[in-house]
Amino acid sequence: MATVEARNLTKLFDQVHAVDGINLLAQEGEFLVLLGPSGCGKTTLMRLIAGLERPTKGDIAIDGKVVTDLPPRARNIAMVFQSYALYPHLTVERNISFPLRAVGMPKGQIREKVEWAAQMFGIERFLDRKPRQLSGGERQRVALARAVVREPVVFLLDEPLSNLDAKLRNSARDELKQFQRSLGTTTIYVTHDQAEAMGLGDRIAVLNQGKVIQIGTPQEIYGSPMDTFVATFIGSPPMNLIEDGGTWLGFRPEALLPKEVEPDGDNMNFRLRITRIEYLGADRLVYGVIEGRTPEAHVISKIPTNIRTELAAGQGYDFVLRKQDIQRFDRHSSLRLNGGAT
Amino acid sequence: MIDTYTTAPNRAEAGLLARFADNERWLSRVMLAPAILYIVLLVGFPFLLSLFYSLSSVTVASREIHFVGLENFRRIVESGTFWLSLKNTILITVISQFFVIVFANILAMALLVDFRVKWFVRFLVLLPWVAPISLGSIGWLWIFDSIYSIINWTVRVIGLFGPNFWPIWLGQPDLAIASIIIVNVWRIVPLATVIVLAGLTSIPKDIHDAAAVDGAGFWRRHFQITAPLIMPITLVALLFGIIFTFTDLIVVFVLTRGGPYDQTQVIASWAYFTGIQGGDLAGGAAISLFLFPVLVAVAVLFLWFARRAEVT
Numbered sequence: 001m002a003t004v005e006a007r008n009l010t011k012l013f014d015q016v017h018a019v020d021g022i023n024l025l026a027q028e029g030e031f032l033v034l035l036g037p038s039g040c041g042k043t044t045l046m047r048l049i050a051g052l053e054r055p056t057k058g059d060i061a062i063d064g065k066v067v068t069d070l071p072p073r074a075r076n077i078a079m080v081f082q083s084y085a086l087y088p089h090l091t092v093e094r095n096i097s098f099p100l101r102a103v104g105m106p107k108g109q110i111r112e113k114v115e116w117a118a119q120m121f122g123i124e125r126f127l128d129r130k131p132r133q134l135s136g137g138e139r140q141r142v143a144l145a146r147a148v149v150r151e152p153v154v155f156l157l158d159e160p161l162s163n164l165d166a167k168l169r170n171s172a173r174d175e176l177k178q179f180q181r182s183l184g185t186t187t188i189y190v191t192h193d194q195a196e197a198m199g200l201g202d203r204i205a206v207l208n209q210g211k212v213i214q215i216g217t218p219q220e221i222y223g224s225p226m227d228t229f230v231a232t233f234i235g236s237p238p239m240n241l242i243e244d245g246g247t248w249l250g251f252r253p254e255a256l257l258p259k260e261v262e263p264d265g266d267n268m269n270f271r272l273r274i275t276r277i278e279y280l281g282a283d284r285l286v287y288g289v290i291e292g293r294t295p296e297a298h299v300i301s302k303i304p305t306n307i308r309t310e311l312a313a314g315q316g317y318d319f320v321l322r323k324q325d326i327q328r329f330d331r332h333s334s335l336r337l338n339g340g341a342t
Numbered sequence: 343m344i345d346t347y348t349t350a351p352n353r354a355e356a357g358l359l360a361r362f363a364d365n366e367r368w369l370s371r372v373m374l375a376p377a378i379l380y381i382v383l384l385v386g387f388p389f390l391l392s393l394f395y396s397l398s399s400v401t402v403a404s405r406e407i408h409f410v411g412l413e414n415f416r417r418i419v420e421s422g423t424f425w426l427s428l429k430n431t432i433l434i435t436v437i438s439q440f441f442v443i444v445f446a447n448i449l450a451m452a453l454l455v456d457f458r459v460k461w462f463v464r465f466l467v468l469l470p471w472v473a474p475i476s477l478g479s480i481g482w483l484w485i486f487d488s489i490y491s492i493i494n495w496t497v498r499v500i501g502l503f504g505p506n507f508w509p510i511w512l513g514q515p516d517l518a519i520a521s522i523i524i525v526n527v528w529r530i531v532p533l534a535t536v537i538v539l540a541g542l543t544s545i546p547k548d549i550h551d552a553a554a555v556d557g558a559g560f561w562r563r564h565f566q567i568t569a570p571l572i573m574p575i576t577l578v579a580l581l582f583g584i585i586f587t588f589t590d591l592i593v594v595f596v597l598t599r600g601g602p603y604d605q606t607q608v609i610a611s612w613a614y615f616t617g618i619q620g621g622d623l624a625g626g627a628a629i630s631l632f633l634f635p636v637l638v639a640v641a642v643l644f645l646w647f648a649r650r651a652e653v654t
Binding site for chain 2: 047051073086
């Protein structure tokens with residue numbers, strides 16, 4: 001267990017700032033998620049922490065000690081790769097024990113450790129198989145077992161669930177969270193999937209163009225985004241942004257509801273001309289244009305299916321928005337202006 | 343009843359060439375024909391001819407052919423030169439291929455890293471393979487020359503050995519074998535390097551990264567991860583090298599002509615000297631047939647590994 005700290009960390013690839021002066025501190029035992037669109041530098045940041053890349057500037061500290069000049073093997077970290085990176089010519093047993101053999105642990109102790117790790121992930125019966133004889137989910141467990149087996153101070157997970165099919169991903173997410181809780185090891189997790197980030201992270205660091213835009217709990221990131229990038233990157237569908245004087249007016253799709261749901265109160269009223277309706281089972285997504293605004297304001301309303309108001313495309317309806325659900329962003333800096341709802 | 347049913351269907355007509363090109367049955371035969379013709383005329387026919395010659399008494403001078411059974415083989419097996427040639431062939435192949443694999447691995451790993459003049463180094467590495475064997479061997483003939491040898495002069499100028507040290511590279515049997523091995527290594531290394539390099543680049547970067555994070559240093563990474571992963575393709579390089587070295591006569595022919603006193607004769611060169619230069623076609627054919635079982639074994643292994651590499 002240890003803290004992981006990036007201090008003014010910068011990495012240049014051919015004059016491009018892949019990581020641009022990042023300061024970040026992962027607390028002891030924390031599950032920190034690095035979230036961002038592809039190319040935002042999240043994987044590079046993780047590789048810098050692992051020691052697989054050398055920073056152009058800045059330092060990395062693990063447990064308060066600067067490790068910038070140490071090779072990966074001296075950092076006592078474990079990493080799980082998106083491809084799992086299992087050694088294809090070695091059996092599962094050999095794969096898991098590889099880090100232990102590398103540090104010259106005695107044979108008996110290795111066997112104990114491998115059994116412990118294999119049991120944790122329920123892969124005891126695969127120990128004699130080769131990775132190619134395993135399914136995607138089984139391979140992912142082997143990769144996790146290999147990471148856990150030598151009890152590192154930090155786990156680095158690089159999109160470990162993205163190669164699993166959707167159903168398996170949900171249960172794997174759940175298991176991942178549980179085993180991290182029980183081990184209490186500081187974990188840094190890279191993903192571009194916001195549902196994964198929301199579900200797993202104690203805190204989320206949202207990255208864009210090599211910079212940390214916002215760091216906070218999932219509730220903070222969703223409820224009070226720092227700027228319009230975070231506002232539109234987090235949430236599906238993204239936050240509605242409409243021009244209003246010198247500011248962007250932002251509100252979540254689920255905050256915009258038909259007027260009959262909430263006829264009274266301190267609300268903002270809109271006349272919405274509906275262009276398209278999508279039924280998603282639990283919700284309806286209503287795409288529309290707010291009438292009487294220039295330029296045209298396209299918005300999305302997310303209505304739970306249990307609100308049964310009759311709506312049809314091509315028609316105009318009255319919609320309401322509670323004032324407390326409204327956030328404002330500066331038109332030029334795109335930064336958040338008011339406190340808003342949290 | 344209805345007119346449209348009775349009219350001829352409006353079918354799209356393909357041109358003659360297009361119809362032929364779309365006919366896989368015929369196209370495959372035509373495409374395969376040159377290769378089959380080549381094998382039959384330049385491999386199959388000479389092979390059967392040498393089988394026939396080896397059982398006869400044919401010479402360059404006589405047109406009469408008598409069947410003599412296994413007489414030629416008896417003669418060969420009883421001669422000391424045959425056993426020496428066989429020993430030399432195996433010795434040269436084994437030692438040269440050992441160094442080929444070692445050097446090819448080192449070069450391939452060096453070429454995997456990015457550096458400024460990489461294209462030039464790659465060009466230099468490939469040069470021995472592109473150059474005709476005979477030209478390269480003649481170059482080496484000068485390098486090993488008894489009077490002008492650049493190796494000897496360099497060593498003397500540096501003063502590494504005493505004033506009486508002057509090896510006759512191609513004149514002393516052990517040094518002559520060493521020279522032949524050196525030229526064979528020089529000749530095969532480029533091909534092996536390219537093959538091993540292909541194997542190295544096929545290993546995903548994640549595997550190396552995982553090993554680095556898992557605590558493996560350079561040697562552990564190389565011998566426990568990289569080497570086993572490129573083993574199948576390294577074997578392909580090795581089998582190529584064995585075939586090229588085992589059957590080669592040009593290097594021996596140019597450097598030593600089998601001398602001194604047949605001490606550096608290999609099976610291929612001895613077959614040539616006996617059959618073509620000595621005129622004993624039957625004897626030469628019989629000698630060359632001794633290459634056959636070894637090459638069959640190597641070819642079978644080759645195909646087996648190629649298939650295994652495909653599956654994994």
